[in-house]
Amino acid sequence: MTQFFLFVGVGMCALVLLCLYRATYGPTVLNRAAGISAIGTKTLIILLLMGVIYDRIDMFIDISMVYALLNFIGCVVLAKYLETTGEVSC
Amino acid sequence: MTRASDDVIIKALARLLMPFIVAYALYVVMHGHHSPGGGFQGGVILAAGFVLLVVTHGLEQTRKRMSEKLAGVISSIGVFIYGGIGALCLILGGNYLDYGKLSKILLVTPAEARSLGILGVEIGVALAVMAVMYIIFFAIFTAGESPEDDGRAE
Numbered sequence: 158m159t160q161f162f163l164f165v166g167v168g169m170c171a172l173v174l175l176c177l178y179r180a181t182y183g184p185t186v187l188n189r190a191a192g193i194s195a196i197g198t199k200t201l202i203i204l205l206l207m208g209v210i211y212d213r214i215d216m217f218i219d220i221s222m223v224y225a226l227l228n229f230i231g232c233v234v235l236a237k238y239l240e241t242t243g244e245v246s247c
Numbered sequence: 248m249t250r251a252s253d254d255v256i257i258k259a260l261a262r263l264l265m266p267f268i269v270a271y272a273l274y275v276v277m278h279g280h281h282s283p284g285g286g287f288q289g290g291v292i293l294a295a296g297f298v299l300l301v302v303t304h305g306l307e308q309t310r311k312r313m314s315e316k317l318a319g320v321i322s323s324i325g326v327f328i329y330g331g332i333g334a335l336c337l338i339l340g341g342n343y344l345d346y347g348k349l350s351k352i353l354l355v356t357p358a359e360a361r362s363l364g365i366l367g368v369e370i371g372v373a374l375a376v377m378a379v380m381y382i383i384f385f386a387i388f389t390a391g392e393s394p395e396d397d398g399r400a401e
Contacts, residue, residue, distance in 0.1 A: 216283050219275070223292060226268065230299050233257060237302050 159210055166206040173199050190235050197228035261303040268296040276373045280365050286372025294380030315385055318378040325375030332367050
C-alpha cells in the first residue's frame with residue numbers, strides 16, 4: 158500500500174510542476190492566482206501522503222491544517238488586492 | 248485594500264472561521280513540546296487570524312479591537328514572561344531557563360515543573376510573536392501613511 162501512496166505522491170509532484178508553469182507564464186494575473194492556489198492544495202495532499210508513508214499521520218495532519226489555513230488567507234488577500242488595484246475587471 | 252468591504256460571503260466566513268483559528272493556535276501552543284509547533288508557530292497562526300480580520304472587516308474595525316499601542320504592550324509582556332521565567336530559575340538556584348528548579352514554588356515534581364516551565368515560556372513566545380507580527384503587518388499595510396492620522400487611513 159505504501160508503494161501506491163508513493164506513486165500518487167510522485168504524480169502529485171508532476172501536477173505541481175504543471176501548475177507552476179501556469180503560475181509562471183500565465184497570460185493574465187488570474188491564471189497565476191489560480192495556479193498558486195492549486196499548488197497550495199496539492200502541497201497539502203503531498204504532506205498528508207508523506208504522513209501516511211512515514212506512518213506519522215497525526216503529526217502531518219497538524220502541519221497540513223496550518224498550511225490549508227494560510228493558503229486560504231493568502232488567497233483571500235490576493236483576491237482583495239486584485240480587486241482594489243483594478244487590474245481585473247470583475 | 249484596507250477599507251471595510253461589503254462582501255457578505257467573505258465576512259460570514261471570517262466570522263465562522265475566527266474562533267477555530269484561535270482554538271487551533273492555542274492547541275499548537277499547548278502541544279508544542281510533543282508535536283510540531285510551539286510558541287512561534289502558534290503566534291503566527293494567531294496573527295494570521297488578525298490578517299483575516301483586517302482583510303474582511305477593514306483596518307479601522309481591527310484597530311478598534313487591538314490598537315498598535317496595545318500590540319506593543321502585549322509583545323513586551325510576552326518577552327517579560329519569557330525572561331521572567333528564566334530569571335526565576337536563576338533566582339531559585341539553577342541556570343537560566345533551568346525549569347526543574349521551579350518545582351520549589353510550583354509544589355510539583357521536577358519533571359512536571361519542567362513541562363510547566365516550557366509551557367509558560369511558549370505562551371510568552373506566542374504572545375510576543377503574535378504582537379510583533381501584527382505590528383509588522385500593520386506597518387506594511389499602512390505604508391506611506393503616517394500612523395497618526397487614524398481617521399482617514401484607507
